[in-house]
Amino acid sequence: MSLSHKTKGSKRYEKARIRVAKFHAKLKDTRTDFLHKLSTEIIRENQTIVLEV
Structure with a gap:
């Protein structure tokens, strides 16, 4: 089912493209x-979260 x-x-190609797009989504x-x-x-x-930079 490779799109390439x-x-x-x-x-x-369109069917494969849609299948790949659904998988990525x-x-x-x-x-x-x-x-x-x-x-x-x-x-x-936790009550408080502190980030030190």
């Missing part, structure tokens, strides 16, 4: 969800 092996502009959503849950857990456990 398809001919640009073909129907199969799901991966992004999974990572964002994990970070959101982690940051929420850290904030709920």
